[in-house]
Amino acid sequence: MPQEDRIARLTRTVGESASWLYLVVVGITAYEVTMRYLLNAPTLWVHELSVALAATCFVIGGPLVHQDRRHITISFVYDRMSPVARRWARALSSLLTLVFCIFLAFATIVQAGLALKVMETTGTALNWPIPVYLKTLFSVCAVMMTLQTVLHLARDVAVLRDRAGGA
Amino acid sequence: MSIELITVLMFGAMLVLLALGLPLAFVTGLIGVVFTVGLFGMNGLQLIASRIYSFMNEYALVSVPMFIMMASLLERSGVAKDLFDAMRVWAGRLSGGLAIQTMIAATIMGAMTGIIGGEIVLLGLIALPQMLRLGYDRKLAIGTICAGGSLGTMIPPSIVLIIYGLTVNVPIGELFVANLVPGLILSAVYMAYIFVRCQIDPRLGPPAPESERNVPFARKLGLLRGLALPLLVIGAVLGTIYFGIASVTEAAGMGVVGTLVASAVRRELSWKGIRESLRQTMHTCGMLLWLSFGATAMIGVYNLAGGPGFVKELFTGLDLPPVVIVLMMMAILVVLGCVMDWVGICLLTMPIFVPIVIALGYSPVWFGVLFCLNMQISYLTPPFGPAAFYLKGVAPPDISLNDIFASLWPFIILQAIVLLSVLFVPDIAMWLPSL
Numbered sequence: 025m026p027q028e029d030r031i032a033r034l035t036r037t038v039g040e041s042a043s044w045l046y047l048v049v050v051g052i053t054a055y056e057v058t059m060r061y062l063l064n065a066p067t068l069w070v071h072e073l074s075v076a077l078a079a080t081c082f083v084i085g086g087p088l089v090h091q092d093r094r095h096i097t098i099s100f101v102y103d104r105m106s107p108v109a110r111r112w113a114r115a116l117s118s119l120l121t122l123v124f125c126i127f128l129a130f131a132t133i134v135q136a137g138l139a140l141k142v143m144e145t146t147g148t149a150l151n152w153p154i155p156v157y158l159k160t161l162f163s164v165c166a167v168m169m170t171l172q173t174v175l176h177l178a179r180d181v182a183v184l185r186d187r188a189g190g191a
Numbered sequence: 192m193s194i195e196l197i198t199v200l201m202f203g204a205m206l207v208l209l210a211l212g213l214p215l216a217f218v219t220g221l222i223g224v225v226f227t228v229g230l231f232g233m234n235g236l237q238l239i240a241s242r243i244y245s246f247m248n249e250y251a252l253v254s255v256p257m258f259i260m261m262a263s264l265l266e267r268s269g270v271a272k273d274l275f276d277a278m279r280v281w282a283g284r285l286s287g288g289l290a291i292q293t294m295i296a297a298t299i300m301g302a303m304t305g306i307i308g309g310e311i312v313l314l315g316l317i318a319l320p321q322m323l324r325l326g327y328d329r330k331l332a333i334g335t336i337c338a339g340g341s342l343g344t345m346i347p348p349s350i351v352l353i354i355y356g357l358t359v360n361v362p363i364g365e366l367f368v369a370n371l372v373p374g375l376i377l378s379a380v381y382m383a384y385i386f387v388r389c390q391i392d393p394r395l396g397p398p399a400p401e402s403e404r405n406v407p408f409a410r411k412l413g414l415l416r417g418l419a420l421p422l423l424v425i426g427a428v429l430g431t432i433y434f435g436i437a438s439v440t441e442a443a444g445m446g447v448v449g450t451l452v453a454s455a456v457r458r459e460l461s462w463k464g465i466r467e468s469l470r471q472t473m474h475t476c477g478m479l480l481w482l483s484f485g486a487t488a489m490i491g492v493y494n495l496a497g498g499p500g501f502v503k504e505l506f507t508g509l510d511l512p513p514v515v516i517v518l519m520m521m522a523i524l525v526v527l528g529c530v531m532d533w534v535g536i537c538l539l540t541m542p543i544f545v546p547i548v549i550a551l552g553y554s555p556v557w558f559g560v561l562f563c564l565n566m567q568i569s570y571l572t573p574p575f576g577p578a579a580f581y582l583k584g585v586a587p588p589d590i591s592l593n594d595i596f597a598s599l600w601p602f603i604i605l606q607a608i609v610l611l612s613v614l615f616v617p618d619i620a621m622w623l624p625s626l
Contacts, residue, residue: 040470079248082252131236158244158248
């Protein structure tokens with residue numbers, strides 16, 4: 025299987041599995057509301073866990089959407105370009121995206137490293153190491169997006185070359 | 192580097208990169224990281240990373256996927272079609288009656304969802320063919336769908352207000368309450384417009400033929416009964432928020448539970464439906480949140496560089512009455528709304544504008560209502576008018592994007608009128624929360 029397909033499959037599998045966490049958030053929220061209003065026994069963990077689960081999905085959503093290049097684009101200028109200009113614009117976009125992803129990956133890896141070094145916790149009653157987990161996940165997703173962008177760029181450049189050679 | 196130069200460079204870079212077709216999330220993110228490294232060195236990137244991290248840890252943000260899931264489940268159920276059918280039979284002989292009933296259905300749907308998109312698609316599939324079949328004026332029908340379908344973010348719950356509340360630290364529940372009356376007024380103004388146009392020229396909105404109108408009263412009531420449960424869910428969700436019983440996130444979570452129960456009772460619930468809703472929620476939130484991450488990075492470095500102070504001096508240095516400054520801000524938002532997504536606009540401009548607005552002595556809640564109204568305009572204005580694109584996806588092929596945009600002008604003018612009314616008479620918005 026080509027590298028590109030492998031990354032695409034991994035992204036989709038992880039992304040779609042993670043989406044079930046939203047249903048878990050619904051479930052624990054219902055549990056919290058029931059416990060608080062009916063049994064007068066509010067929980068300590070629902071709030072923090074909801075945030076962590078939702079944030080997990082938010083972060084994973086980045087590479088999931090990026091895989092198919094579906095991040096919101098304002099395309100009215102792009103749509104009016106000639107086919108040649110479009111191919112160049114696309115390749116240039118990928119290159120610029122790559123610059124962003126590399127900086128983001130660097131920033132988030134350092135951030136995760138600092139959190140890991142002190143095993144950073146939430147500092148609440150539960151004191152779970154959620155920051156360590158989320159910051160690590162964030163850096164993994166940033167690296168993932170960097171890889172995706174490298175593949176996008178390679179394809180865009182190949183298209184450019186193809187056309188240049190063919191014409 | 193002077194702050195003037197930084198401002199010009201950032202804004203210029205943004206326009207160029209947007210034109211290139213670079214996704215908005217990466218445009219703002221790239222500008223954010225490049226300026227950070229340029230101005231503050233590699234260490235500055237940690238500030239960006241930690242800003243993004245704290246943004247995703249906001250509890251209120253959890254309500255966003257909940258509301259999106261709720262909308263997505265409702266879209267998959269037959270509630271929208273039943274709602275439209277139940278409203279349709281009341282149109283009677285009134286010219287433009289079907290369009291007015293469509294607007295009522297759209298308003299009720301707006302109270303069930305907090306995003307636009309799905310609602311426009313549904314109305315485009317359900318209501319548009321019916322209006323065209325009766326021989327409605329195409330422009331009037333299209334405008335009704337796009338303007339009505341956009342009410343999703345105006346009638347609470349509203350994702351726009353959630354993000355606004357998080358950005359500027361205003362209680363989201365209060366924003367919802369303040370937005371209710373202006374939202375209903377906007378909807379009423381749309382209906383009044385349709386009514387007047389069709390009274391002047393009844394050919395714009397012919398009533399249904401006699402044979403179709405002849406629905407027994409008992410059956411009309413029967414159609415309404417199927418809607419009781421979904422409406423109860425909305426009432427419960429909004430009620431808990433308005434009366435401050437539950438947090439917005441908890442109310443949204445319970446809204447999902449209610450929607451699941453309502454779908455199950457209507458025998459429309461399946462694992463496949465749930466899975467698809469979850470997938471849609473995952474994608475929508477992925478886009479929304481990464482847009483926010485990028486904008487957070489850009490506004491973060493602009494803050495550090497002293498941008499807000501500079502803009503504040505720029506505005507206050509003009510020595511204009513406060514209301515003119517607010518009007519100028521509205522004009523800037525309208526222009527930005529033509530070329531940008533509302534999330535980007537909110538995160539980039541509100542941290543700068545709202546402190547100025549507060550310093551001028553205005554309420555940030557009121558300004559949030561103005562912002563929300565302004566974003567209604569942004570959905571309809573070309574070249575980037577999301578409402579038009581959503582409708583284009585499901586409209587008959589002979590309706591072009593240009594046809595759609597050409598149909599929207601009267602509704603944009605109505606939105607501007609309501610916006611100015613709330614601007615000059617703040618009590619329209621502030622009356623309900625003050626109770």
